[in-house]
Amino acid sequence: MIHRLWEKRSGWLWLSLASFSTVVLLVIYDMRLLTPQVDRYFSQHDNVTGHQLATRSRVFLHDTLEELLKESPSPEAASLSLEVAYGFLDINIYRERYACTESSLAVLDSLQRQLMRAPSAEIERVTRSLLPVLECLTDIEIGQRVQRSQTVNGFVDKARDHQALLFFGTLIVYLLGLLFWWFHEKQRRATEKASRESLRWMTKALQDPLTGVGNRNALHQHIAEQPDETMGLLLIDIDHFKPYNDCLGHPEGDRLLRQLVGLIDLSMAGEAKLYRMGGDEFAVLLSCRSRDVLRQRCVALVDAVHRQAFNHPSSPIGPIVTLSVGGVWFCPSDMALEQAYAAADAALYRVKQAGRDGWEVDYPTTPVPCSV
């Protein structure tokens, strides 16, 4: 099925569509890849790791000092702040990356005990002993900032490389898409041209080059296309056309043929299809719902030729060109074309036998035509 689809649609078109889809997917993938990282590093001011934990520990250490430096310090409040500061400093990555963390935590732990044990007497010493902890926090903050900068720089470099890759990747795929589209367009135009050419040749194959009307093949095709339509088939023969050609020359004979085609078409009120069956024999196919209509058309045709009075200097039956017309009223689904043609030809033969310049419509013995 895919293979059929591939053949039905142009392969180039699918390649082109696939390329453009790839471009879209690349862009979406890139956005999906970058957005969380951007959020992670640049949009974290209001959450737990938005500020360094060391900084938050420092805030509580300052609170501790402020409390202790009051005239009447509250050991409980100072101890509380100290505990929170401890909690923010007691982070595994700090322990792993900064050697001062362990000692600072030990200092905080020791101070906590001392605060509760002898609050007032130890204040000054407590204050002094917090200094190395604050220095440690500074080291951590700086170290973390440096690391963050490195991470961000790495991310920016990576993002730049990624963007370059995306840009060139997108450009290449886009250009490939355009190339495939161009191939597809070229192929489509070639196919269209070939189709037009085929159609032109097919039309030519069904057309009589001299008169522009259909030929025998066209008659077969048109009848096959309307199997359930009652129609009339007329076979028209120009009486004594060979002497006409002999007398006036073939170019004049050809001109007569073209003029007669126009006249026949006019007589059929433009509702019939005309065919040249060869030489001076024409066929007319028209949709008609009754024999009477067909008869009226025959009368109109013979009269029109009489009125037109084309000169025929070598006719044994008169001075003007005349026609013999044999017809049949039939339905293709009931009567094969060969039978209808034979019936019309038999009618034509009878007209000729009767002296030409006349018409006859056969009454087939077959059942009533289809769509009457």
Added chain:
Amino acid sequence: METRWQAMSARVGVCVWFLLAISQAQGQSWPESIEIEQGGKTTTMLMDELREQADVTFRFYDPYLGREVDIRGFELDDWARGTFDNEVEALTLTAMDGFKVEFDKLPGENWILVTHHDGEEIGLRDKGPLRLVERDYGERDTENLRLFNNWIWMITHIEGAP
């Protein structure tokens, strides 16, 4: 007589100091309550009461502590439904230093309010007395603490809203 009183006072003093030292060394137990707020009304809930509700236990690697810890606590969702009325959906948890974590809807059974580490009540230095963690944090890189931003420590205030 005076000497006996002095000796007894000294013994009592030592005992008190020892008890204090022990309690402070392990305890770090402030605050002993958290605030619960709903519809503008604030009440207090004792930590002891919360600890009694701790019925969920599991062991996991705590990326902040850098080690495996036995956790004991309770599901935030269950607790919120039991504490607030049933229409509660949004939750705001506030830490001691003012940091907040907000949930527009109840976050699901994966989120646990922790009261104990390794069988011990957690105090401030353990990021307690109440902290919020995810029971299962999937494949997230534990080296990258930025992936654990909603884990909030030292919770002092929880607000529920419809």
